[in-house]
Amino acid sequence: MSNSHLFLPSGFLRTPLQNGLGRYIPQLQRITLKFCKNHGGSRGVRDFIESDLMEFAKTNPGTVVYLKPRRHRSPCMVAEYLNGEREYLSCHEFSRDEVHKWLSYMCTRSGIPVMRFRKYQHTDYPTVQGVWNPFTHQAPEINVAEFPHGVLSKPIDHGQTATEQLIEIFKKTQIEDPVNKPSN
Amino acid sequence: MKRNFKAHWVAPTLREFKRRKVIEEDRSGGPKIFHRSTFLEWNYDAEIFAFSNRLGEKFDDSSLRAALTHKSYIEREKARLSDIGLDSNLHFQDNEALSQKGGEMMSKFINGYLRAVFTQVPEELISAMHDFLTSNSTLETVAKHIGLGDLMLCADFPCKTETYVKSFKAIIAALAESSGEERARIFVQDLVVTQLYGQDVNELWNPVDPVGNLAAILKREGKAEPEFRLIRQAGSNSILAVYYVGVYSDKHFISEGAGESLEIAKEMAAREALKKFFHTEDSMRALPFGRQLKNIQSKIEQLENQPNLPFSEWISEKVMSAVH
Numbered sequence A: 001m002s003n004s005h006l007f008l009p010s011g012f013l014r015t016p017l018q019n020g021l022g023r024y025i026p027q028l029q030r031i032t033l034k035f036c037k038n039h040g041g042s043r044g045v046r047d048f049i050e051s052d053l054m055e056f057a058k059t060n061p062g063t064v065v066y067l068k069p070r071r072h073r074s075p076c077m078v079a080e081y082l083n084g085e086r087e088y089l090s091c092h093e094f095s096r097d098e099v100h101k102w103l104s105y106m107c108t109r110s111g112i113p114v115m116r117f118r119k120y121q122h123t124d125y126p127t128v129q130g131v132w133n134p135f136t137h138q139a140p141e142i143n144v145a146e147f148p149h150g151v152l153s154k155p156i157d158h159g160q161t162a163t164e165q166l167i168e169i170f171k172k173t174q175i176e177d178p179v180n181k182p183s184n
Numbered sequence B: 001m002k003r004n005f006k007a008h009w010v011a012p013t014l015r016e017f018k019r020r021k022v023i024e025e026d027r028s029g030g031p032k033i034f035h036r037s038t039f040l041e042w043n044y045d046a047e048i049f050a051f052s053n054r055l056g057e058k059f060d061d062s063s064l065r066a067a068l069t070h071k072s073y074i075e076r077e078k079a080r081l082s083d084i085g086l087d088s089n090l091h092f093q094d095n096e097a098l099s100q101k102g103g104e105m106m107s108k109f110i111n112g113y114l115r116a117v118f119t120q121v122p123e124e125l126i127s128a129m130h131d132f133l134t135s136n137s138t139l140e141t142v143a144k145h146i147g148l149g150d151l152m153l154c155a156d157f158p159c160k161t162e163t164y165v166k167s168f169k170a171i172i173a174a175l176a177e178s179s180g181e182e183r184a185r186i187f188v189q190d191l192v193v194t195q196l197y198g199q200d201v202n203e204l205w206n207p208v209d210p211v212g213n214l215a216a217i218l219k220r221e222g223k224a225e226p227e228f229r230l231i232r233q234a235g236s237n238s239i240l241a242v243y244y245v246g247v248y249s250d251k252h253f254i255s256e257g258a259g260e261s262l263e264i265a266k267e268m269a270a271r272e273a274l275k276k277f278f279h280t281e282d283s284m285r286a287l288p289f290g291r292q293l294k295n296i297q298s299k300i301e302q303l304e305n306q307p308n309l310p311f312s313e314w315i316s317e318k319v320m321s322a323v324h
Helices: A040-051 A053-059 A096-108 A140-144 A162-173 B010-028 B044-055 B061-068 B071-084 B096-117 B123-133 B136-146 B161-179 B181-191 B210-221 B262-278 B290-303
Strands: A028-035 A064-069 A076-081 A086-090 B226-234 B242-249 B252-259
Touching: A028 A040, A028 A096, A028 B044, A040 A053, A040 A096, A053 A064, A053 A096, A064 B044, A076 A096, A086 A096, A140 B226, B044 B061, B044 B136, B061 B096, B061 B161, B096 B123, B096 B161, B096 B181, B096 B290, B136 B161, B161 B181, B181 B290, B210 B226, B210 B262, B226 B262, B242 B262, B252 B262
Parallel strands: A028 A064
Antiparallel strands: A028 A076, A076 A086, B226 B242, B242 B252
C-alpha cells in the first residue's frame, strides 16, 4: 500500500520556467538518432528516417535532429532538453512505428526526470478566504463574556431537554387558581 | 551463461578506473565539461533556426547572430588569428549596443505591465517588483531555460551570469529590430513577467512604519484617524500568546492582524490595512498572463512612461480602478 519501497523518486507536478503560462515552448532541444547502415537491428530506425523523419522535423521546427550513422553499433536515440537533462533510449530491433511512437514521447516531455506524482494537481495559492483558525466565525461576545455564560457556555443547538418539555406541558395544562383570577 | 555474465577481471578494472578518475577530478577541481559545440553532431545554423522556431518568433539572421556574439569571443578570435599570422578583419558584430537597448526596453515593458495590473500600488512596490524581475538570477534562469547556453559565442565556459543576462537583453533588442516592438513586448511578458507567478509581492517590499503611514493616508483622504482595538487574544501568559488587533476608522472595520505581542499585532493590522488599500492581499485577483493580456496591451503601452503615485502621496481617489 505504501510507496516507500519504490526507488522511483516522487514529487509534485511542476514545469520549467512556468511553461504554458505565457507561451508554450517545446522543451525538446535536440535529438540524436544513432544507427547502423547495414545491421538488421537498425532496420526500423532506417525505415523511419527514410519515410517519417522529414514530417517529424517539419512539425517540430524547434527541435534540431541529428543523424549519426555508426557502423556495428546498435541504434539509439538521445534526447536533450532545455533544462540540461538527457534521455537515452535504445532502439535496437524497434519497428518503424515504435521509433515514431518513442520519438513523439520524447517530444512531449519536459526534461524533468520521470517521477511518481504525489498529486495530479498543484497550486501556489491554496487558500483565498484564509486558513481556518480557532477564531474564525467566533462570536465577538466571547471577548467580554464572563464564563460560565448563559448562552455561550451551552451548546448552540441544544434544544429542550425532556424534563423541560414536561414542565412546559404541565404549565399549559394547569387549572388556573380561582383566588388569583380577577372577579368579574 | 547468465545474460549479465562478465569476466573476473572486468569489475576490478572498472573499479581502478573509477579510483583514478576521482583522483584526477579532485586535482583539477571538478569533472571535465565540454561545450556542446565540441561534439561531432553540432550545426550552429540549425540550432539558431530551431531557437527562433522554439520561441515562435522571426528573427533577422544578422541581428540574432550579433545578439549572441560577445566581445570576449571576438577578441579571442582576433588574437588567435593574429597569432597564426592571418589578417584579422573579421566582420563580427558584438552585442554591447543591443544588450544596452534591450535592457532599457525590458525595463519599460515590465514597468508598463506592473502599472497596468497593479493600478492601486505605490511606485516603491512597482520598482521592487521590477528589480526582482530584472535581477541577474531571474534573467539567468530564463536565459538558461530558453537554450542560450549552447548558442552563445563567448570566451568564458562555463558561462558567467553576466554573459547570460547580456545575451538575453540583446535577444530582446534583436527581436524588436526584426519583428517590431509589439512582439518584443509580448515576448518579455511571456518569459520574464511570468516569473512573478507564485511570488508573494508583499515579501518584495514592506512599508516602513505602517502605523504612521496608515494614519497619514487616512488623514489625506479626510477620514477619521485609525483606531486600534484588541479583538481576540489567547494564551497571554504563555509563549504561544496570540493577539488579534483590528483597525477601525470612524467605527468602520478596515482590517485585522495577528501577532505574538500587542505591538506586533498592531503593526500587522496596519500592514493588512495598507495591503487592502493597494489590493495586494493574499486573496487578490490572479495576475493575467499570455492571452489574457490581449485587451489591455494598449493600456500597458500607455502606462510605460507613467509612474504610479509614490507612497508619501498615496490617496485612493487619485489611483485608477483595476483595469483587468
